[in-house]
Amino acid sequence: xxxxxxxxxxxxxxxxxxxxxxxxxxxxxxxxxxxxxxxxxxxxxxxxxxxxxxxxxxxxxxxxxxxxxxxxxxxxxxxxxxxxxxxxxxxxxxxxxxxxx
Amino acid sequence: xxxxxxxxxxxxxxxxxxxxxxxxxxxxxxxxxxxxxxxxxxxxxxxxxxxxxxxxxxxxxxxxxxxxxxxxxxxxxxxxxxxxxxxxxxxxxxxxxxxxx
Amino acid sequence: xxxxxxxxxxxxxxxxxxxxxxxxxxxxxxxxxxxxxxxxxxxxxxxxxxxxxxxxxxxxxxxxxxxxxxxxxxxxxxxxxxxxxxxxxxxxxxxxxxxxx
Amino acid sequence: xxxxxxxxxxxxxxxxxxxxxxxxxxxxxxxxxxxxxxxxxxxxxxxxxxxxxxxxxxxxxxxxxxxxxxxxxxxxxxxxxxxxxxxxxxxxxxxxxxxxx
Numbered sequence: 001x002x003x004x005x006x007x008x009x010x011x012x013x014x015x016x017x018x019x020x021x022x023x024x025x026x027x028x029x030x031x032x033x034x035x036x037x038x039x040x041x042x043x044x045x046x047x048x049x050x051x052x053x054x055x056x057x058x059x060x061x062x063x064x065x066x067x068x069x070x071x072x073x074x075x076x077x078x079x080x081x082x083x084x085x086x087x088x089x090x091x092x093x094x095x096x097x098x099x100x101x
Numbered sequence: 102x103x104x105x106x107x108x109x110x111x112x113x114x115x116x117x118x119x120x121x122x123x124x125x126x127x128x129x130x131x132x133x134x135x136x137x138x139x140x141x142x143x144x145x146x147x148x149x150x151x152x153x154x155x156x157x158x159x160x161x162x163x164x165x166x167x168x169x170x171x172x173x174x175x176x177x178x179x180x181x182x183x184x185x186x187x188x189x190x191x192x193x194x195x196x197x198x199x200x201x202x
Numbered sequence: 203x204x205x206x207x208x209x210x211x212x213x214x215x216x217x218x219x220x221x222x223x224x225x226x227x228x229x230x231x232x233x234x235x236x237x238x239x240x241x242x243x244x245x246x247x248x249x250x251x252x253x254x255x256x257x258x259x260x261x262x263x264x265x266x267x268x269x270x271x272x273x274x275x276x277x278x279x280x281x282x283x284x285x286x287x288x289x290x291x292x293x294x295x296x297x298x299x300x301x302x303x
Numbered sequence: 304x305x306x307x308x309x310x311x312x313x314x315x316x317x318x319x320x321x322x323x324x325x326x327x328x329x330x331x332x333x334x335x336x337x338x339x340x341x342x343x344x345x346x347x348x349x350x351x352x353x354x355x356x357x358x359x360x361x362x363x364x365x366x367x368x369x370x371x372x373x374x375x376x377x378x379x380x381x382x383x384x385x386x387x388x389x390x391x392x393x394x395x396x397x398x399x400x401x402x403x404x
Contacts, residue, residue, distance in 0.1 A: 105242060120299055141289030142206070143243075
């Protein structure tokens with residue numbers, strides 16, 4: 001089962017700046033070989049369900065080991081059976097409605 | 102790793118009423134032996150990380166098999182290392198601030 | 203336009219325990235006369251769109267004034283035009299599928 | 304109060320493809336003069352609180368008028384008082400941790 005995910009990880013107890021922790025998760029997605037793109041409120045990640053979920057778990061583990069006492073992740077998971085679709089396809093589909101050629 | 106989760110499952114291609122599909126997931130959480138409480142915009146579920154995640158995956162699988170062409174789940178995941186905490190503890194903590202005895 | 207909302211408010215820069223801040227928002231919803239129910243990962247609130255949104259804004263304002271340097275709110279907004287529906291209706295609808303009488 | 308928002312709008316009762324409806328909201332953000340960037344699971348929008356919220360309301364209104372019987376929006380709202388920050392600043396901050404110069 002292929003899944004498109006959006007994830008925003010919020011560590012607590014590490015001060016106001018959370019960017020070093022967000023960067024740790026980026027590296028985990030990278031090392032896992034998952035397609036990923038960061039935006040202002042999270043990261044789009046896509047891949048096989050088990051691979052994506054293993055990366056999320058590793059992200060929580062690693063942030064805890066690096067001092068995050070409390071972590072809340074906000075995740076969106078999209079699966080579909082009618083056809084294959086990448087994250088890029090979704091954006092292109094909307095853009096096609098905005099700028100029909 | 103113990104996790105507190107909130108999940109809202111949104112199937113597409115099944116018409117306006119999604120309550121039969123939400124009920125399917127409720128049964129899966131129940132059969133998995135996970136503590137769960139439904140509210141107006143999702144369900145609080147808690148348990149060991151792998152058990153909770155297996156239930157989420159089974160929920161997507163089962164809804165697809167029952168006709169949901171497209172599923173989007175919105176999930177919150179909370180883990181902490183400083184102390185153990187249940188979902189009920191969280192609610193009680195806020196209520197204590199509202200009605201100090 | 204009537205709206206069903208779920209809101210989870212996360213203040214940063216105030217330490218690990220955020221329950222006093224969650225309690226402040228509860229009081230704002232109460233004072234605004236909005237139907238509201240807390241759960242483990244947020245609060246269900248319902249009412250007229252403008253009243254609900256004014257309460258959300260007031261919540262951010264008040265938490266900032268009480269020391270929250272940074273606030274992130276996660277919100278779900280549900281509107282529908284086919285029929286009126288309360289938050290309680292939604293829960294009852296799923297329960298009816300779980301325990302058909 | 305300046306706000307960074309992420310919004311994902313999900314209309315129901317309009318079939319599987321929701322991209323025409325997502326495009327409608329994009330146009331509303333554009334016409335409102337708000338900085339906005341689409342990603343695979345939503346759109347980052349930023350501006351003054353009241354302007355951003357007025358656009359969200361208009362988005363729900365317009366989609367209902369165009370046949371969406373039921374709409375659920377998933378929104379993240381970020382405000383801070385310590386310093387001004389744009390959506391682009393947030394991404395740059397993480398990238399700086401990933402690729403220190």
